[in-house]
Every structure is written in structure tokens, then in C-alpha cells.
Amino acid sequence: MASRRDSLLNREKGQSGLRSRILAAVVVGVLLGCFFAFLSPHGLFASSDSQTDHNLSNRFSEQVVSSECESTERVNELKSDVQSAKEKNYELKREVRSLKEKLLQAEQGKDHAQQQVVVLDEKQKVGPFGTVKGLRTNPTVIPDESVNPRLAKILEKVAINKEIIAALANKNVKQELEVWFTNIKRVGIPNYLVVALDDTIEEFCKSNDVPVYRRDPDEGVDKIAKTGSNHAVSGLKFRILREFLQLGYSVLLSDIDIVYVQNPFDHLYRDSDVESMSDGHDYETAYGFNDVFDEPKMGWARYAHTTRIWVYNSGFFYIRPTHPSIELLDRVATRLSSNPKLWDQSVFNQELFYPSHPGYDGLHASKRTMDIYLFMNSKVLFKTVRKDDELKKLKPVVIHLNYHPDKFERMKAVVNFYVNGKQDALDGFPDGSE
Template identity: 75%
Template sequence: MVGRRDALLTRDKAQSSVESRIVAAVVVGVLIGCVFAFLSPNGLFTAAPTTLIRHPKTVSSACESPEQVNALKVDILSAKEKNSELKKQVKDLMEKLRLAEQGKGHAQEQFLVLGERHKAGPFGTVKALRTNPPVIPDESVNPRLAKILGEVAIYKEIIVALANSNVKEMLQLWFTNIKKAGIPNYLVVALDDNIEEFCKSNDVPVYRRDPDQGVDAVGKIGGNHAVSGLKFRVLREFLQLGYSVLLSDVDIVYLQNPFDYLYRDSDVESMSDGHNNMTAYGYNDVFDEPSMGWARYAHTMRIWVYNSGFFYIRPTIPSIELLDRVANRLSNDPKAWDQAVFNEELFFPSHPGYEGLHAAKRTMDMYLFMNSKVLFKTVRKDAKLKKLKPVIIHVNYHPNKFERMKAIVEFYANGKQDALDHFPDGSD
């Protein structure tokens, strides 16, 4: 029995060994087949060998199970969706960046204007903020002008006058007295070649604008009113470059440096066409309408207009908006008077259908910044007022400007006491 059992065991072992070899051979064969299938998916004996291309999206290993292939497909689909979502996010971000850049300037302006908030102090101590902050200078607007202003302006301030050949005599008297008063920071905007050469020959700082079709035609051949309208468009670049401008017509005699007498607490600081305290600085004018009976008296607030031929304007957002508004209205209505438009935009309040300009303004001292009505109607006839020395005198009320300008120089600069006597109060 024992021998038989040993024989059976020996036979089983041999059979098991054979089966193990068979299994091993099969496994080896399968592995070799997998290797060849991976390396040569088109077979070993093909008529024309092809380039081996493997891509996870289309070809899988012969050893990969269907579950693995399906998992890869799911991963690829998920990657596609994520890629599409990322592209969308990038596109959205680019659009937001574009909008942010577009609104960057406005945001900076709003931030500067709003500033930090303040608490109200005790009764009687509260003072409103009167001075708007200046804009951020942008030299890219006009690099050539920026270079000139950098050489001529003092503390970012400059006197500017526009001139063509029609006012050559007055211009010479204008800059001659500016030099006598010791004012270095002034500039002539030449509207034609003749004035440019004239200024250079007299050592006067000059800026010749680049050709501007239509606008330059007005500047070259236009009269006083046409040139006055042009100045609002020209001044915009000065303000964008960050400079405060004392705009001056050429029918003005300078006796002192005006920059020593400015307050600089408003967007616009202008001389007045008023001829006394009431008309220059404002008054309560009572309108009488008897038919209204008990309510016959209506109180009105009045002030004589600012003179658009002499005003100081700071580089603020309200100031630039003022220039834009006036220039736009004048371009759309050639018959409009620039001084009337200037005052309407500066003073008219917001009301239904109209948004008023939110600009701070100051009226200059009428005896320091004097118009010719004040001079010829009042000052020259008053012994005390005659002793005052104005900063400037603007011959705005009279047509014979050049003759009166020369007489003003004789009276105030050369001491000739009767130089003004032979002129009438008004026009001849």
C-alpha cells in the first residue's frame, strides 16, 4: 500500500510539474505577444512599414482592459472640458482687464475727487473743501508743448495768449510790459508764421501749434471773437499736461506780476466785467410786479459776467469739462459769443434736462484786475483811487484799444498824470 501511495504521489508531482511548465510557457508566450503587439501593432510582416503613432486618445495598449480604456476616455473628456473652461475664464479676464484700463483714468479722477471722508466739526467751524485736486499730467498728449512748458513755466503756472497778425501792434505792447513787470513765465501761442517769427525775433517764448485743418484757418484770419473761441480748445492741452494757465487777451497792460495776487482756491478765478462792488461781486436785485399784489416783490440774485479774456484756470476735471462744454457749443453755433457761453456754463445750475457744471469759482479784486470801464468811468476821476497801482488793466470796454493801452502805460508806468484825461468814458 505504501509503495502504491508513493507511486501515486510521484505521478502527481510529475503531472503537476508538467502543468506548471505549460502554464509558465503560456504566460511567457502571452507576455511576448503583448510586447510584439505593443511594438508592432501592424504585424511583423507588412508590405509597407508605417510610422508608429501612439496617442492616448485613440490607441491603447493591448494589455489595457476595457475598463482602463473607458477611464482614459473619461479623463480625456474631462480635460477637454477643463481646457474649454480655462479658455473662457482667460477671455473673461482679458475683457475685464480691457474695461479696467478703459476706466482707469476715470477711477483715478473719482478717487482723487472724493478723497477721504471727514466728520463735521462743531457749529460754526465747518468749512467746505473748495479746491479740486489737479489731474494726473499726461505728457503723451503733446510732448513738444510739454518740453516748452517745462522750460518756461514756474511752479507749473504760465500766462498764455493767442495771437495772429491782426493784433501784432497790441501783442508787442503786451509782451513789452510783461517784460518790464519782471514776469518770466509767459507764452504766446502763434496762430500764423508771421507771429511766430515776430516773437522769436523779440526773444519772446512762442509755441506754434501743429496744423489743424479748419481750426487753424480761424486762427490765421479770424478776428478777436474767432480767436477767443479758439482759445478754449487750445487751453485743454495745457491743462492735460498739468499746468495752471492765466489766459490773457493781448489788449491787456501788465503793471505787476499777477501770480503774486492769486488765491488758487478755485477751479476758475476770473476778472469781472462789473464796475462796482455790487455788479462785480453780486447783489440781491428786487423785481417789482405790481399786478401780483401782496407778492409783487421777487428777489433775484445778480452778478455781472466774468471776463473770458482774462482768467486763471487750474488743471482739474471741472476745468477741463468747462473748456469742453464751451468749445463744443461754439463749434456747433458759430454765431455764439464765447464770453456769454463761458458764463452760462460756469453759472447755470442743474435743472430738469440740464446737468450744471460743478466747478468752484472766484471773482478777482476789481481794482487790482481792472477793466477799462472801472478805469475810465471811476478811477481816473477819483484822487484816492488814482494812487492805486493795478496788477493789470484790460481794455475790454472800448474799441480804440491800442491808443488807450499806450495812454495807460504813460499814466502808470511813466507818471504822466493827464495821459488819460482826453478819452471819453465810453466809446467815441
């Protein structure tokens, strides 16, 4: 009994100690809670969570701003790409138009007979005997103002019916030039243009109210223009003249040693690629004749018949803007640039008249010889006309002092004879240059 009682007492003491410890732990826990609550009224983890939220917010904002910047840059890139695409598309369209024009020009440059079929768009039956006439007027090229926009604007103002008189001049021919444009003005020809090859001529034309065009600087051309001989300057005109034709204008190319008595545009036929003054002095030499070559050692075949014509004058001719005409200018300019010793008039006639033969393709250009008494060279005037009472009554269109070196004095005499009516004005000059 005593042992059981002791055991119960011990158990009660143990339980009482456990309760005391639990109570003490609770009290300590409550006190610690109050202490930390006082130190951290928002809780131990509140600051960390708030910082995390703040960081997340900042990161999101940065991402949004970054996204907006990237979007703006991307939009700008896309706009730039669109603009670039538009420009490329425009260039492609221009190239397509250019190719179409070149294709059309190539078609225009085909064989003349085939081209006429294209133009007429139908085949034609042959008419009665003696009524058939071939078509010899080549179609004009498509104008291309991009070749020389500045010249295009000048020609648009000065030319009439897409036609113009053009002359090259440098300071060496200043006296003759004054006689030249003075008589052009007197006749009343508005569509003419001086291509000035130096500052002196440009200023001289402007001071006299003469339409003038000064080419853009060209080292090779400028050197010849300012210091070259008359033949060297003459060679330049074929290259310069090409631009006029490319722009779609027919040109009456004129040297300066020419006196105008009438308007030449009233006396042109315009049915050929080239319509030129002749160096011939009568009907046979100007328009063609049968020249017999005699070689006695050939016996029965000693006489060989040839067809001859005196050369065209490269200082006065009317040229239409056609493919054969431009090909002629290219051929002449190329040969003259490769050999400066060549005479431009000789090359001009060779390319115009030489037929196709082995190793050479001739030029398929139509041509017409001008009336030698209307478009008169100085050999016709001084050797024949001034000595014939009937021929003296004729009124020429132009007189070209091409056969004589004393040009200025003879030009003044021509003006006195045909304009001022002085019948003896030509008498003091010899036929030639002796």
C-alpha cells in the first residue's frame, strides 16, 4: 500500500512539473510574440514581399518600355523598308519603260521595207505599171529628254515644228557670225540657235539677243573648241548634233560662212534622212553623170562607164531624227575621233554613199540633193551666176562661201548684191582664190 501511494504521488508530481513547463513555454512564446510584434508591426516577411512586388513591378515596366521602344524602332524599320521598296518599284518601272522604248526603237531600226509593213500594218498590192513608188521616209525616233534636259528646254522654246537651224561657233569666226545672224534676223527666221564653244561667243550672242546654247564642260571637246582648227571644230558638230536628234528635233546644220536670203524651211522636201547642199557647180556634177574611164590596153573593153556625183557639203545639210541619221553621225564621229587627220566632209560622204561590200556594211539612209541655184555654193556664184544675166535674176535661199578663204569680205559683197541691190558688188573678186 505504501509503495502504490508513493507511486501515485510521484506521478502527480511529474504531471505537475510538465504542466508547469508547458505553461512556462506558452508564457515565453507570448512574450516573444509581443516583442517581435513591437519591432516589426508589418510582420517579419512583409518587407521582403513588398520589395519583391516592387522589383517585379519595375521589371514589368522596363519590359513594357523596352517593348514599346523596340516596337517604335521596328515600325521605323518597316517604314524605311516600304519606302525603299517603293523607290525600287519606281526604278523598275522606269527600267521597264526604257526597255519598252529601246524595243520599239529596235523595231523601228529593222529593214526599211519591213518597217513600212509594220507602219502600214498591211500588205499592199502592186499598182499599174509606172505608178509604183517606194516609201523612203524613215520614221522618227522616240524623243528622250533625259539625254540633255537643259538643251531640251531651250529647243522647246526656240524650235518651230520640231525644226531648228544650228551652228557651232568660236571666237575665230566672230566677224562672220555677226553677218550670219544679222541676215537670219533680217529674213525673219526665229528658230535658230548658236552653239557657243567659248565664253566670248556666248557673251557676244547674249549681247545681241541671239539664242545661244553653251554645252556643259567637256575637257576633250572644250580643248578642240577653243584652240582647234576649222576642220577640228567641224568634226565636233557630228557628236553635238546627235543630242538634237535624240531629243526628236530635225536640224538644219549650218556653217557660219553662209548668207541667208530667204527662209530655208520654206524650200525643204523633208522626204529623206539627209537633205544636203552639193559641192557640185552644175547639173551634172551636183546630181550625177556618166563618167567614162578609158583604158586603151583593154582593147574592145577599153571604155568603162562610171556614175559620179560631187560630194555633199557637210557644212549645210538638213537631217531628220531617224535611226539611219543617228547611225551616220555615230559612224562619222567615231572615225574622226580615231584619226584627227581625216577631213570631216570626206568621211561624211563616204559613210553616206559607200555601198555594202565584203567586210563593210553600208548605211541604209535616204538622201536628197538640194537645188544648186537655191542652196548655192560660192563656186556656182562666182564662176557662173554672176556672169549670167538670167541667173543673176534668181533669188537664192542661201549662199555658202565654202570655196573661198576670204569669207568675210565675200559675205559682205553677197549682202550688198542680193540685199542692198548693188549690181557690181561681186565684180571685184576672182573666180577662185588666186
